[in-house]
Amino acid sequence: MSDTQKTVAIFGLANKRSIAWAIALKLQEAGYRLAIVYQNERLEQEARDLIADLPGAVGFMCDLSYDEQIAKLFEELRARYSVLHGVVHSVAFAPAEELKGEFINTTREGFRISHDVSVYSLVAVARAAAPLMTEGGAIITMSYFGAEKVVPKYNVMGVAKAALEASVRYLASDLGAKSIRVNAISAGPIKTLAARGISGLGDMLRAHAERAPLKRNVDPAEVGGTAAFLLSDAASGITGETIYVDCGYNIMGF
Ligand code: 0WE
Numbered sequence: 419m420s421d422t423q424k425t426v427a428i429f430g431l432a433n434k435r436s437i438a439w440a441i442a443l444k445l446q447e448a449g450y451r452l453a454i455v456y457q458n459e460r461l462e463q464e465a466r467d468l469i470a471d472l473p474g475a476v477g478f479m480c481d482l483s484y485d486e487q488i489a490k491l492f493e494e495l496r497a498r499y500s501v502l503h504g505v506v507h508s509v510a511f512a513p514a515e516e517l518k519g520e521f522i523n524t525t526r527e528g529f530r531i532s533h534d535v536s537v538y539s540l541v542a543v544a545r546a547a548a549p550l551m552t553e554g555g556a557i558i559t560m561s562y563f564g565a566e567k568v569v570p571k572y573n574v575m576g577v578a579k580a581a582l583e584a585s586v587r588y589l590a591s592d593l594g595a596k597s598i599r600v601n602a603i604s605a606g607p608i609k610t611l612a613a614r615g616i617s618g619l620g621d622m623l624r625a626h627a628e629r630a631p632l633k634r635n636v637d638p639a640e641v642g643g644t645a646a647f648l649l650s651d652a653a654s655g656i657t658g659e660t661i662y663v664d665c666g667y668n669i670m671g672f
Contacts (some may be wrong), residue, residue, distance in 0.1 A: 424555075425499045426649065427453040428509030429482065429543065433464050435610050437560055444473050444642030445649065450504070453495055454482050462540040462581040475628055476565055479526075482509060482539035490544040496538060499668040503656040504649045507543055507559040509611065512575045521573040529574055533651045536578040537585055544589050544600065554597030559586060563668055571618070584661050590658030599657035601648050606636035606664035631666035 426445055426501050430438040444450055452475040456646055462479060469477045476498065480491040495502060514534035516524060526644040540559050547557065564572035567581030590600040607613065607622050615620075628637050644663045647653055663667050 422450060423451045424503035425451045425453065425501065426504035426506060427455060427495060427502060427547070428508070429455045429480075429539075431456050431465050431468065431507075432461055432562075432611050434468060435638075437510065437605065437610060437638055438506065439468060440470075440642040441506050441508065441558075442472060442475070442640035442642075443503075443584040444639065444646045445506075446475070446645045450648070450649075451499070451540050452476070453478055453499065455491065457481050464474060466523040482542065483535060487541065488542050488546050492550065495649055496550055499550070501552055502547055502554040502555060505543060505547045505551075505555075505556065505557045506645060506649075507540050510528065510560070510575065510578070511574070512536070512578070514615060516574045517570050517571055519571070519573075521577075522624070524574045529577075530577050532574045533579045534583060536575065537581045540582060540585055541589065544593065548593055548596060548598060551596065551598050555599070556592075556653070557589065557598065557600045558645050558648050559600075561602040563606075563662075563664065565604070565660075573617075576577075586660065587658045594657060597649075599653070601653075601658070602660040603641055603644055603648070603657060604660050604662045604664060604668070606667055608638055610638075611625065624667070626667055629667060630664065630671055631669065634665055636663055636665055 428438050428442050452471050455478045464479050471477050480487045483546050513528045516528040544557055561579045561583055564576035584604045586600050607626055613619050623635050641663050
């Protein structure tokens with residue numbers, strides 16, 4: 419491996435259906451050196467088996483709910499790589515009860531947790547990563563249409579994704595002078611581990627395929643391809659944006 423190879427840290431790998439995994443595959447293909455971060459011991463075994471399939475990739479454990487774990491992770495990344503060129507944040511959580519019924523019943527604790535895990539984690543990671551991104555680079559996070567239009571039962575996650583997209587703009591403003599770009603990908607619904615816990619996902623996927631201009635659902639590899647584009651020099655003029663990878667679903671009015 420030449421030392422011109424660029425290094426990207428990917429957060430949010432749970433299993434082979436994770437969007438983080440689809441992104442990892444595309445970035446590996448594009449020649450990046452990968453640091454893959456999983457949340458805890460429970461996810462470690464699954465992650466280890468996947469990471470073993472990526473030559474040169476290294477696994478790291480970090481729960482983004484803890485500042486100390488974030489600090490320790492970035493010390494490890496600095497020791498191993500010195501320079502980071504990209505960060506992929508594919509992390510979200512709301513307590514299951516919040517994704518049922520009506521938004522008006524959102525609890526204070528559910529609101530806090532969903533924003534802490536799904537939004538603040540991006541801010542914390544961007545702040546920790548920036549000092550390692552001395553050659554410039556890109557930060558990417560994952561959003562969803564429910565950030566801007568009401569999707570029944572998406573509830574507090576929609577509000578959190580709206581805050582995430584706003585955070586992308588503020589981070590892009592803060593980090594632009596360092597040539598660090600920050601963007602979000604708003605993906606159509608995908609059958610991940612996180613999404614499988616959601617009742618009615620099957621109906622949602624069907625409705626999406628019916629209404630989207632491309633008449634189908636999104637392939638996670640397409641999200642990976644867009645992430646590779648956003649990390650590359652081909653996207654050097656793009657920052658603070660939310661790019662839709664949704665087969666065109668969001669453009670339709672009726
Ligand atoms: O962002 C998401 C889902 C993220 C998510 C999923 C779960 C399920 C398990 C966050 N937290 C949890 N918590 C759990 O306990 N999506 C874009 C997928 C999704 O989730 C929905 C959707 C769609 C689409 C929930 C309700 C309605 C539509």
